[in-house]
Amino acid sequence: MSVRSRIFGAMQQIATEQNVTLPPLQDDLRLAETGFDSLAFAILVARLEDDLGIDPFSVADEIAFPSTVGDFVRIYENVPA
16 A cells, blocks of 8 residues: 555544545645644554554654645655654
């Protein structure tokens, strides 16, 4: 399963748990338009760390906060080894 599909699956699961109506996930969808609040994003990052074994926001020296779903996925796809 690809990183992208794992992220999308986690987002869909969290949306269900948090009673959020998630719009169709596309690269150009702005994170602010997902319906996720800060708690939902914190849950997402924690679950992805458990699932993927990485938290790019804590390992990178300098990282720009993503503004779109595509930016968010690329951060996880491009974590330095």
